[in-house]
Every structure is written in structure tokens, then in C-alpha cells.
Amino acid sequence: MTHSDDTVGVGQTRAGALAAVFVSLADTLVDDYDVVDLLDQLVRACVDLLGVTAAGLLLDDQHGHLRVVASSGEAPHLLEVFQLQNDEGPCLDCVRSGVEVITGDLATQSERWPLFAPAAIEAGFRSVVAVPMRLRNETVGGLNLFDAWPNVLGAEDRRLAQALADVATIGILQQRSTHRSTMLVEQLQHALNSRVVIEQAKGVLAERNDLEMGAAFDLLRGHARANNAKLTDVANSIVRGELTLDG
Amino acid sequence: MLRSSGLSVPAVPERVEHVQQDWDRWRELLGSATDERAAQPGRICELCIPMLAVTGAGISMLTPEGNGVVVCATDDVASAIEDLQFSLGVGPCVDAVQRGAPVLIPDLDDPRDVSVERWPAFMEAAARTGVQALFAFPLRVGAVTVGALDLYRDRPGELDAQQLGGALFAADAAALALVHLDTGLPVESPSTGYASYHLQVHQATGMVQVQLAVGAQEALVRLRARAFALGRTLEGLADDIVQRRIRFTAED
Numbered sequence: 041m042t043h044s045d046d047t048v049g050v051g052q053t054r055a056g057a058l059a060a061v062f063v064s065l066a067d068t069l070v071d072d073y074d075v076v077d078l079l080d081q082l083v084r085a086c087v088d089l090l091g092v093t094a095a096g097l098l099l100d101d102q103h104g105h106l107r108v109v110a111s112s113g114e115a116p117h118l119l120e121v122f123q124l125q126n127d128e129g130p131c132l133d134c135v136r137s138g139v140e141v142i143t144g145d146l147a148t149q150s151e152r153w154p155l156f157a158p159a160a161i162e163a164g165f166r167s168v169v170a171v172p173m174r175l176r177n178e179t180v181g182g183l184n185l186f187d188a189w190p191n192v193l194g195a196e197d198r199r200l201a202q203a204l205a206d207v208a209t210i211g212i213l214q215q216r217s218t219h220r221s222t223m224l225v226e227q228l229q230h231a232l233n234s235r236v237v238i239e240q241a242k243g244v245l246a247e248r249n250d251l252e253m254g255a256a257f258d259l260l261r262g263h264a265r266a267n268n269a270k271l272t273d274v275a276n277s278i279v280r281g282e283l284t285l286d287g
Numbered sequence: 288m289l290r291s292s293g294l295s296v297p298a299v300p301e302r303v304e305h306v307q308q309d310w311d312r313w314r315e316l317l318g319s320a321t322d323e324r325a326a327q328p329g330r331i332c333e334l335c336i337p338m339l340a341v342t343g344a345g346i347s348m349l350t351p352e353g354n355g356v357v358v359c360a361t362d363d364v365a366s367a368i369e370d371l372q373f374s375l376g377v378g379p380c381v382d383a384v385q386r387g388a389p390v391l392i393p394d395l396d397d398p399r400d401v402s403v404e405r406w407p408a409f410m411e412a413a414a415r416t417g418v419q420a421l422f423a424f425p426l427r428v429g430a431v432t433v434g435a436l437d438l439y440r441d442r443p444g445e446l447d448a449q450q451l452g453g454a455l456f457a458a459d460a461a462a463l464a465l466v467h468l469d470t471g472l473p474v475e476s477p478s479t480g481y482a483s484y485h486l487q488v489h490q491a492t493g494m495v496q497v498q499l500a501v502g503a504q505e506a507l508v509r510l511r512a513r514a515f516a517l518g519r520t521l522e523g524l525a526d527d528i529v530q531r532r533i534r535f536t537a538e539d
Contacts, residue, residue, distance in 0.1 A: 101482070102452045102455075103452070103455075103483070107482075107483065116487065116526060116529065116530065123485050123486070223448050224448065225451050225452040225455060226389065230388065232482060233482060235486070236429040236482055236489050239486045239489035239490050240430055240489045240490070240492055240493040240503055241430070242493060243490040243491060243492060243493020243529075244493040244496055246493070246494060246529075247494040247498060248497050275430065279430035279431065279493065279496070279503055280431065281502075
């Protein structure tokens with residue numbers, strides 16, 4: 041398969057969508073942005089552009105754990121499969137080796153990943169591509185692309201995935217670098233802590249307004265957008281009881 | 288005002304060669320104490336000295352009213368630094384708490400962080416104690432800051448990337464230790480921090496917070512107490528709460 045086949049076949053729509061995504065990401069990066077909001081946009085863009093079933097970003101917390109910092113969906117089984125990779129799985133292999141890991145059909149991979157492969161299949165997935173988030177000679181995390189089918193993303197799609205993973209890495213490094221020179225470990229921690237605050241706020245909203253987690257996140261993000269506020273700031277106010285949202 | 292710990296400033300090893308980026312080592316050290324001191328604030332402070340090549344460390348707790356209380360300090364100087372900040376109401380740990388980010392001053396004589404200009408009285412008093420470098424970390428349970436960890440050196444020098452990572456790990460463990468102080472709940476062993484819990488635990492913390500009309504800190508204690516009483520993992524219980532199979536009520 042050549043690249044031109046792809047572009048001719050899929051035509052302008054994908055090129056247009058791709059351009060829109062990168063324009064939006066570039067707009068975000070030059071502004072004062074919220075890192076988790078950016079990473080959430082990125083994983084959703086992966087699902088749209090690459091046609092995968094689900095996408096997630098896992099960061100190395102520099103304490104020996106991989107932690108979920110963005111997920112394209114809220115389903116508990118999806119989060120579980122992402123989180124399972126703390127112990128074993130393509131993302132862990134990818135972060136350790138610094139190179140892309142392509143699983144092929146997970147149904148044939150239970151020897152390689154005795155925990156991960158059956159759990160992922162049980163959750164409805166049949167293949168994974170894990171792309172490293174690289175910074176010079178360090179790997180700080182991985183972008184996971186989960187598919188309900190065993191067929192594998194083509195080379196062009198994987199290059200695009202790598203470009204999106206690189207944007208995510210840049211996004212994490214750029215945040216809050218205005219204060220002073222900050223170290224990578226601090227940037228990673230900040231992104232991970234923002235995720236924690238947002239999950240707490242989703243819990244508060246879900247309970248108070250009787251919403252599913254996905255709807256709670258939409259409410260949170262909708263309020264942040266409408267008020268031109270950062271997602272994490274809004275989430276902080278909600279958890280501390282300084283702000284209540286109706287929805 | 289100095290604590291009556293009777294400790295003098297300990298000699299600092301020239302350079303701790305064997306400090307290595309080894310999180311298992313931190314976990315092992317925090318989890319290895321057989322007594323109830325495992326992963327307690329005092330032990331975390333003591334471990335910071337060899338692990339991060341600092342002279343001393345102190346942990347303070349913030350009351351809900353925003354007042355600081357010194358929980359532990361490894362020596363008189365560390366204790367004095369904590370007390371100073373609370374009496375003056377300014378300083379790196381106060382700033383770290385407000386910013387929700389570390390404040391790092393590797394050389395008090397040549398501070399690159401401009402915020403020190405806002406606390407001349409503190410800087411003067413700190414310099415008189417012989418402190419040359421000061422690093423303050425907020426102790427957080429997500430959105431809620433429960434205290435601060437202060438590290439100092441009697442010589443100038445930055446925390447390198449590995450030491451900064453270690454300090455962030457210590458701060459995460461200390462936040463959890465503060466939340467569970469005096470609750471009678473056993474500390475987890477090997478120790479982990481709140482931030483390393485699964486996302487569902489954070490979601491469940493938010494839900495329980497509303498169910499019980501308490502703060503995030505109290506919600507986490509209640510979650511852990513319930514998981515302990517039921518002999519379940521925190522993750523498993525959190526999943527049941529998020530899926531609305533279990534609710535907390537005021538009687539719980």
C-alpha cells in the first residue's frame with residue numbers, strides 16, 4: 041500500500057479533519073492552556089482521525105508507575121484495561137523499550153501478556169498499537185490505540201499517531217514553564233495531579249446532579265469553555281465547594 | 288521558637304553516592320518498619336535526609352481554617368523554619384500551598400525565584416538559622432492541600448532531577464500519611480500516594496464527599512475505613528461506588 045492510495049481513497053475529508061485538528065492544537069499551545077484539556081482533545085482526535093475504538097495516554101509518573109492522564113472514553117472497563125498496564129501490556133513494553141508496540145490479534149497473545157490480553161478481549165478489544173511519547177532519549181509515556189478488530193493500523197496511520205503523541209509530549213512540557221525553568225518530573229506530576237482533580241470533580245458532579253461520569257465531564261468542560269476558564273481551575277473550585285454547577 | 292527536640296543540626300554527608308532513582312527503595316523503606324511508624328510523617332522526614340541529600344526536613348499540616356501546625360521536624364532548624372513561616376504568614380511553604388506547586392530556592396543568597404522578594408523578613412530570619420537552600424512542596428489530595436513538606440540544606444545546591452522526583456514521591460506519601468494521622472487506620476504497605484490510585488478512586492472520593500457532605504480529605508478517610516472494614520481493596524470499593532452499587536449515608 042502506498043500513501044497516495046490512502047489520501048486519494050479517503051480524500052479531502054481526512055486531510056481536512058487532520059488540518060482542523062492540528063490548527064486547533066496549535067491554537068491551544070500558543071495560548072494559556074489546560075494540559076488535561078489538551079490531552080483529552082488529543083485522544084479524541086486519535087479516535088476520529090485513526091478510526092480506532094478507543095485511545096488513551098499513559099504517563100510514567102517517575103515513581104515506577106504508568107498512570108492514565110487521558111482517555112477517549114469513560115467506561116470503567118476501558119479505564120481498567122488502561123490501568124492494568126501498570127503491571128503488564130503493550131504500553132508498558134512500549135515505554136520500557138521506547139519503541140512502538142503492535143500487538144496483532146490479542147487472541148493469539150495470551151502467552152506474551154497473560155493478564156492483559158484476556159482482560160482486553162473481555163473488554164471488547166482485539167488489537168492495540170502503543171506509540172512512545174519521547175523526549176530526546178527518554179520515554180515519558182505512551183499513546184495507546186485500542187481497536188475492536190484484530191487488523192492493524194497502517195504505516196501512515198502510525199506515523200500520524202506518533203505525531204499526535206509528540207504533540208502531547210510538547211503540550212506537557214510547555215505548561216507552566218513561564219514560572220521558571222521546571223524539570224520534566226514536575227511537569228509530569230502537574231499533568232497527573234490535574235487529572236486527579238478533574239476526576240474528583242467529576243465524582244462530585246456525578247453525585248450531585250445524578251449524572252454518568254461522561255456527562256459529568258461534559259458539564260465540567262462546558263462550564264470551563266463558556267467561562268473561558270481552565271478545566272483544572274473549575275475542577276478545583278468544584279471539589280473545594282466554592283462552585284456548584286446545575287446540569 | 289524552637290522545638291525541644293534536643294537535636295542539633297546533623298552533619299551532612301558530602302555527597303550521597305548511592306542515592307539512586309529507585310522507587311522500590313522508597314517503598315521498601317516506608318513499608319519496612321514493622322511498628323506503626325511505617326510511612327508516618329516522622330519517618331518520611333527522616334528518610335528524606337539520606338534519600339534526597341538534604342540537611343533536614345519538616346512536615347506541617349494545614350487546619351481547615353488555613354492555619355499551619357508543625358507535625359514533625361528532623362531538627363531544630365527544620366522546626367524553626369516551619370514555625371517562622373506560620374508566625375510570619377509568608378514563606379516558601381505558604382507559597383507552595385497557595386500555588387499548588389513546589390517552591391525551590393537552591394541558594395538563599397542568589398534566589399532565582401522572584402517570589403522571595405515578597406518575604407524579606409522570612410529570608411533574613413531563615414539565613415540566620417544557617418539555611419542555604421530551601422525546598423517546599425504542597426501535600427495534596429487532589430484539589431485539597433492538606434499541608435506542606437519543607438526540605439533544607441546548610442549549603443547551596445539544587446535538587447537534581449532524581450532528588451526532585453524523590454521529593455515529589457515523599458510529598459505524595461506524606462499527604463496520605465497526614466490524612467490518616469490519628470484515624471487509627473493502618474497505613475498501606477508498601478506505601479503509595481493518593482495520586483497513584485486508580486482514577487475510579489478519585490471519582491469515588493468526589494461522590495462520597497457529596498453523599499456525606501464532607502470534604503475530599505474526610506471522604507478519602509471514610510472510603511479507606513470502609514474498604515478496611517470490609518476487607519476489600521480501595522479500587523474494588525471505588526468501582527462499586529462509581530457504578531452506584533454502594534452508597535454512603537450519614538449513618539455510615
